[in-house]
Structures are given as C-alpha cells and as structure tokens.
Amino acid sequence: MTEYVLETKDLTKNYSKKAVVDSVNIKIHKGDIYGFIGKNGAGKTTTIKMISGLASPTSGKMELFGSTDFADGRKKIGTIIENPAIYPYMSARQNVEVQRIMQGIGDKSITDQILDIVGLSGVGNKKAKKFSLGMKQRLAIAIALVGSPQFLILDEPINGLDPIGIKDIRNLILKLSKEAGITVLISSHILGELMKIANCYGIIKDGKLVKQMTAEELREIVKPQVEFVVNDPEKAQTIFREIFGISNMEVQGNWIRINEAAEKFDEIKKCLEENDVVITSTKKINDDYEEYLIKLMEEGEE
Numbered sequence: 001m002t003e004y005v006l007e008t009k010d011l012t013k014n015y016s017k018k019a020v021v022d023s024v025n026i027k028i029h030k031g032d033i034y035g036f037i038g039k040n041g042a043g044k045t046t047t048i049k050m051i052s053g054l055a056s057p058t059s060g061k062m063e064l065f066g067s068t069d070f071a072d073g074r075k076k077i078g079t080i081i082e083n084p085a086i087y088p089y090m091s092a093r094q095n096v097e098v099q100r101i102m103q104g105i106g107d108k109s110i111t112d113q114i115l116d117i118v119g120l121s122g123v124g125n126k127k128a129k130k131f132s133l134g135m136k137q138r139l140a141i142a143i144a145l146v147g148s149p150q151f152l153i154l155d156e157p158i159n160g161l162d163p164i165g166i167k168d169i170r171n172l173i174l175k176l177s178k179e180a181g182i183t184v185l186i187s188s189h190i191l192g193e194l195m196k197i198a199n200c201y202g203i204i205k206d207g208k209l210v211k212q213m214t215a216e217e218l219r220e221i222v223k224p225q226v227e228f229v230v231n232d233p234e235k236a237q238t239i240f241r242e243i244f245g246i247s248n249m250e251v252q253g254n255w256i257r258i259n260e261a262a263e264k265f266d267e268i269k270k271c272l273e274e275n276d277v278v279i280t281s282t283k284k285i286n287d288d289y290e291e292y293l294i295k296l297m298e299e300g301e302e
Contacts, residue, residue: 003030004066005151005183006051011060013046020046022207023060028185028200033177035198036187039297043207044187045081048155051185052079065150078149080157084140088129092120092139095128099146110146118142118172134165141172152176154186158193166193173197191290203296210300222292225285226258226265231278239275244268254280 006028013021021043028034038044049055051062053074064073086095096111115121118138123131128139137157144152154173158166174197176182188194200214213221230236233254240246240256244264250257258268265284272279 004028004063005030005032006185007063007066008047008051009061011047011050011062012058013043013050013055014058019058019207021050024204024207024209026202026209026212028183030183031177031181032200033173033184033186033198035194035201036185036204037191037194037201037293037297038187038204039189042204042297044204045155047204048079048081048153048185048187052077052081052153054081075147076150077153078141078144078147078151079153079155080137080140080144081153081155084136086128086136086139086143089127091125091127092123092131092142093125095139096142096146099143103147105147110148114142114145117145117175119168132165134161134168137161137165137169138172141169145176149182151183151185154184156187156189158188158190166190170197191293195289195293201293203293205297205300208300211296218289218292222289223259226268227281227283227285228256228258228272229254229280229282230256230272231280232276235275236272236277239271239277240268243271 004027006026008024008026010023010025011021012019012023024043024047036044036047046055050057053070062068064070065076067073087098090098092115093111096114100108100111112121118141120135120138120142123135128136131139141154141157158169161169170193173184173186177184186194186198198215200212201218202212203210228236231254233251233256236256237249237251240249240258246258248259250259269279269282
C-alpha cells in the first residue's frame with residue numbers, strides 16, 4: 001500500500017467567490033522532496049496555508065499521514081511560510097529554546113542538536129537581527145525542526161539568498177531528507193536549484209495543478225538527444241551499439257541522432273575520435289528541463 005504523507009482531493013479555496021486554489025490534487029510520498037512550482041499568485045502559498053492549518057479549505061478533502069485527524073497530523077509538520085518567524089533580539093539558541101518551551105519539550109539537549117544540524121552551533125550570543133538572510137533562514141528551519149517533524153514545508157526558503165546561502169539551504173534540505181528521513185515540500189522560483197534536490201514536482205497555474213510528475217518522468221518527457229554528423233556512420237553506429245548499448249538511433253546518410261544516453265555526450269565523442277571516426281558537427285537538443293517547467297508555469301499543459 002502506497003504511503004502518502006500528504007494527499008489532497010479537489011482542494012479548493014475561494015476568496016470573494018474567486019477560486020485562488022481550484023480542485024488541487026497533490027500526492028506526496030513518504031521520503032519525497034516535492035518541488036512545488038508556480039508564478040507569484042498561482043496559489044502556492046494558499047495551498048501551503050491550508051495544508052498547515054493556517055487557512056480553511058472552501059471545499060475538497062485532505063489527508064495527512066493517511067488520516068483526517070489533522071490535530072495529530074499537524075504535530076508531525078514543521079513549516080516556514082513567507083517571512084521567517086524569529087525573535088530578532090534573541091540569539092539562535094534563545095530562539096530555539098523558546099520554541100522548545102512553547103511545545104512543552106523537556107529535553108534541553110535537542111537545542112544543541114538542532115543548532116548543530118543547521119550549522120548555527122558556533123554563533124554564540126549574536127542577535128538574530130544581525131544574521132545574514134541565509135543564517136535567518138537556517139534559524140527558521142531550526143525552529144521548524146523543534147518537535148522532530150516528519151514533514152517539513154518550506155515556502156520560498158531560498159528567495160533572495162546569495163549563491164552561498166542557496167547552497168547552504170540546499171545541502172541542509174538534502175541532509176534532512178537523507179539522514180533524518182524527513183519528507184519535504186519546497187516551493188521556489190529558482191528552478192535550477194530546485195531541480196538539484198527535488199525527486200518530484202507539482203506545477204500550479206492560476207490555482208490549478210496542471211501537472212504532477214516524478215523527476216524520472218520529467219526526464220522521460222524531455223528526452224535529451226544528440227546529433228552527430230560523421231564520416232563513417234556505419235562504424236559510428238557499431239560503436240553506439242556495442243560500446244554504449246545504444247539502440248535507439250535515427251540515421252540519414254552521415255547524420256545520426258541518438259535518443260538516449262545524451263548524458264554521456266563527452267564520453268561518446270571521445271570514443272568516436274579514438275576510433276578514427278571524424279565528427280563534422282554535433283548538437284545537443286531538447287535537454288532543457290527548466291524551459292519545459294517554465295512553459296507549464298506560464299501556459300499550462302496542452
């Protein structure tokens with residue numbers, strides 16, 4: 001039986017009779033890093049607020065951890081929505097301690113453990129207001145981790161960060177997923193970064209979920225291809241088949257298109273040259289996953 005951390009069925013939210021979120025069906029498996037993608041105003045944050053209990057659905061159904069007992073399910077969720085909720089005049093330790101006390105957790109050792117996980121164990125008594133934006137985001141994640149959540153919801157956590165800050169958050173999310181087994185829903189406009197960590201995607205446009213797919217399905221849809229023009233197409237085909245196990249090819253005269261193994265482009269090119277196959281020209285095509293996702297965001301699915 002498939003284990004979903006989150007499943008929504010026709011989840012809808014109306015404001016002034018307008019559907020801001022319209023019949024959205026999301027399925028997030030345990031262990032997923034789910035990339036939630038959409039333009040500003042597409043309905044991402046409203047959807048996240050309904051999942052987190054900060055907004056009530058107008059209609060539709062939702063299950064958390066296979067149950068409609070939201071009081072219990074939301075105890076297993078950590079969230080960061082919009083601006084990080086931190087106390088600016090407190091240190092990182094004090095911020096985490098306040099959250100620990102508010103949740104009634106008696107084990108004081110979790111504060112040090114969490115600060116170590118997010119890389120803030122060495123900041124001492126420095127006030128949070130003096131933190132960089134990246135440090136503030138890591139502190140917000142630290143606060144969300146109090147209570148040992150099984151499901152972490154992050155709304156635009158890398159927005160506005162510099163490259164180092166983005167890398168820090170990316171590595172932290174991967175660490176939480178791999179080492180702690182935490183399921184993550186992350187929304188972001190920075191698709192290139194999102195694609196480095198997400199194993200599945202949901203694309204929302206004008207309140208409607210236009211497509212949901214795994215990273216593997218995305219790679220299948222946007223099939224990378226490579227074209228070669230060579231002096232000896234028969235020899236090249238033999239190399240493709242016998243050395244690289246490539247069988248899916250299109251051939252017209254000296255022109256060959258490989259419909260698989262495009263990720264081995266450099267290796268294939270070197271092998272052809274070492275076997276005295278002269279390459280007149282090469283071209284990579286149809287390998288822009290980000291462009292495909294942007295098209296879905298802007299135009300929806302055909």
